[in-house]
Amino acid sequence: MKITFFSAKPYDKDFFNRFNREYGFELEFFETHLGPHIVNVIDKTDAVCVFVNDKVNAEVIKVLAQKGVKVIALRCAGFNNVDIEAAKQYGIKVCRVPAYSPEAVAEHTLAMILALNRKTHKAYNRVREQNFSLNGLLGFNLHGKTVGVIGTGNIGKAFCRIMLGLGCKVIAYDVYEDPEMLAKGVTYHAIDELLPEADIISLHCPLTEQTHHLINATAIAGMKKGVMLINTSRGKLVHTAAAIEALKSGHIAYLGIDVYEQEEKLFFKDLSESIIEDDTIQRLMSFPNVLVTAHQAFFTEEALEQIATTTLQNVQCLLGDRLPANNNAIVA
Numbered sequence: 001m002k003i004t005f006f007s008a009k010p011y012d013k014d015f016f017n018r019f020n021r022e023y024g025f026e027l028e029f030f031e032t033h034l035g036p037h038i039v040n041v042i043d044k045t046d047a048v049c050v051f052v053n054d055k056v057n058a059e060v061i062k063v064l065a066q067k068g069v070k071v072i073a074l075r076c077a078g079f080n081n082v083d084i085e086a087a088k089q090y091g092i093k094v095c096r097v098p099a100y101s102p103e104a105v106a107e108h109t110l111a112m113i114l115a116l117n118r119k120t121h122k123a124y125n126r127v128r129e130q131n132f133s134l135n136g137l138l139g140f141n142l143h144g145k146t147v148g149v150i151g152t153g154n155i156g157k158a159f160c161r162i163m164l165g166l167g168c169k170v171i172a173y174d175v176y177e178d179p180e181m182l183a184k185g186v187t188y189h190a191i192d193e194l195l196p197e198a199d200i201i202s203l204h205c206p207l208t209e210q211t212h213h214l215i216n217a218t219a220i221a222g223m224k225k226g227v228m229l230i231n232t233s234r235g236k237l238v239h240t241a242a243a244i245e246a247l248k249s250g251h252i253a254y255l256g257i258d259v260y261e262q263e264e265k266l267f268f269k270d271l272s273e274s275i276i277e278d279d280t281i282q283r284l285m286s287f288p289n290v291l292v293t294a295h296q297a298f299f300t301e302e303a304l305e306q307i308a309t310t311t312l313q314n315v316q317c318l319l320g321d322r323l324p325a326n327n328n329a330i331v332a
Ligand code: NAD
Pocket: 077, 078, 098, 099, 102, 105, 150, 151, 152, 153, 154, 155, 156, 173, 174, 175, 176, 204, 205, 206, 207, 208, 210, 211, 232, 233, 234, 258, 259, 295, 296, 297, 298, 299
């Protein structure tokens, strides 16, 4: 049985080849994104394995069905880039990796908060030039601050535990109140109550029709002046133009993003020799109080191991007409 991978990077090949020894699939890797431009390249395969920026729309799914593909396996948690209705219509099963080391993303969120707050990136460069001055590096204690967490699923909960451990007050907004979080002292609020209370706001909900541009000009206006906003979830949760206006006015004092609205054309690529045409990302990167990382929050040894094993198990089960152990792995 064969799995065809898209958006495959050297580390994907390394981890999947390593863990496939137990499963014995034939693996085929394409570095390019899956999309209408490339879908015809697929030849006699049972499953396609895709990542966050592959475009698996109805047009692509129709061709996949014609080519006899039975499973679309996402090697990530989010599935906003797959047309689920089209997959159901063409009888293709869709699976994902619902939780792969949520701590990886939660810990990266903390790393972004600390870097922005204590300006570690600036200090690193400064001392290398023998500038040992502290001017401009003033930070604030996280202890005692109020952290607003939007989405307390696997990652949001791991992040809440970390911030509670640092002595923060943690308030949350989710469509579902998690009993474990309530027991730990997290309180749930409507979003318009959470926004003005929080010193730091971190997004951990999925991208859906309801959450698209959840953080727009109105939401930002409702936040505390001087707020720190962190998005390690999906770029389209934040209306980037509104965030830029708020950075210019100083309403947002710190912005950390591991995801970006237009990231498909940029992230996961070495563009160091190219001219970047996206003026919005260039504007964002020109702010001294903005930290951009290129969708690396998940990128740990532990997470890659779990992604590879769960994806291979999912495909093995679905091609064998069995359900994977974790029900949440099935999207369609
Ligand atoms: P999860 O499904 O465990 O949790 C999502 C939470 O969001 C749930 O508690 C759900 O009730 C809540 N939610 C859903 N709709 C909501 C809404 N309209 N308003 C408020 N809350 C809502 O997912 P997870 O594993 O915690 O991942 C969260 C997101 O993180 C994923 O959807 C993905 O987009 C992103 N992610 C990013 C990276 C990265 O490397 N940057 C890696 C993995 C996941």
